[in-house]
Amino acid sequence: MGRTVVAGNWKMNHGPRDAEAFARALRLPHNPELEVILFPPALSLSALEQALAERDFSVSLRLGVQNIHWEESGAFTGEQSAPMVAQTGATHVLVGHSERRQIFGETDDDTRRKLAVAAAVGLIPVLCVGETLEEREGGRLEEVLRRQVEGALDSASTREALSENGGFLLAYEPVWAIGTGETATPDDASHAHGLLRKMLQDRLGSDSVDPRRVPILYGGSVKPGNAAELLEGADVDGVLVGGASLEPDSFQRIAEAAG
Ligand code: PEP
Numbered sequence: 367m368g369r370t371v372v373a374g375n376w377k378m379n380h381g382p383r384d385a386e387a388f389a390r391a392l393r394l395p396h397n398p399e400l401e402v403i404l405f406p407p408a409l410s411l412s413a414l415e416q417a418l419a420e421r422d423f424s425v426s427l428r429l430g431v432q433n434i435h436w437e438e439s440g441a442f443t444g445e446q447s448a449p450m451v452a453q454t455g456a457t458h459v460l461v462g463h464s465e466r467r468q469i470f471g472e473t474d475d476d477t478r479r480k481l482a483v484a485a486a487v488g489l490i491p492v493l494c495v496g497e498t499l500e501e502r503e504g505g506r507l508e509e510v511l512r513r514q515v516e517g518a519l520d521s522a523s524t525r526e527a528l529s530e531n532g533g534f535l536l537a538y539e540p541v542w543a544i545g546t547g548e549t550a551t552p553d554d555a556s557h558a559h560g561l562l563r564k565m566l567q568d569r570l571g572s573d574s575v576d577p578r579r580v581p582i583l584y585g586g587s588v589k590p591g592n593a594a595e596l597l598e599g600a601d602v603d604g605v606l607v608g609g610a611s612l613e614p615d616s617f618q619r620i621a622e623a624a625g
């Protein structure tokens with residue numbers, strides 16, 4: 367796989383004015399093989415898009431949202447739908463992030479429906495999967511990842527829509543490493559990514575997206591100091607960065623670690 371993806375998930379941080387300041391301060395390396403994707407809060411998307419448009423970066427720079435509803439429209443106060451997001455400058459969407467699963471009680475079925483609606487409108491989903499500490503210590507890593515991957519990609523029509531609309535990305539984010547300062551070792555990450563690549567091969571078969579072309583990102587306390595060694599791991603095609611993506615300087619240093 368050629369390109370390396372460095373994605374930043376701002377979570378519930380940075381309003382429109384902060385997003386503009388971030389865009390003005392951001393420096394990115396000249397690397398044609400690098401793809402940067404920023405996931406600001408939806409409220410800050412337009413300000414970030416406009417401020418970035420005034421800059422001249424030589425890398426592919428995309429924007430995404432952190433969540434969508436599984437329905438296309440309706441009486442769901444406070445929610446945003448995939449067709450609405452498709453009318454903005456966002457091309458990507460996080461689906462199944464562990465904070466959505468753990469804090470907001472989202473199930474594998476919710477994730478499956480969100481992936482379907484994203485694919486249907488041509489948004490590129492980043493499907494987040496990962497095990498809790500209890501699951502890991504109970505020897506259930508493979509079982510949990512398989513359940514999450516196979517559940518999300520269960521529908522043939524979703525797989526077809528994904529293949530027609532630009533594919534998708536997978537993010538391996540062990541729950542015990544998100545926002546905790548604990549990071550998987552490069553060997554842990556490579557091992558899980560190898561399992562995920564095999565699951566994609568089993569699940570996607572020949573009728574859909576080429577499983578070898580689905581980037582698999584590692585996420586979980588990635589920082590400037592550990593990004594390079596994580597990115598060297600087999601089957602690690604990029605990183606999804608939370609806390610360390612909030613400051614332009616640390617995000618820049620992680621992007622530089624990508625090559
Ligand atoms: C995330 O939110 O996807 C994430 C990886 O967070 P952090 O880097 O802060 O662990």
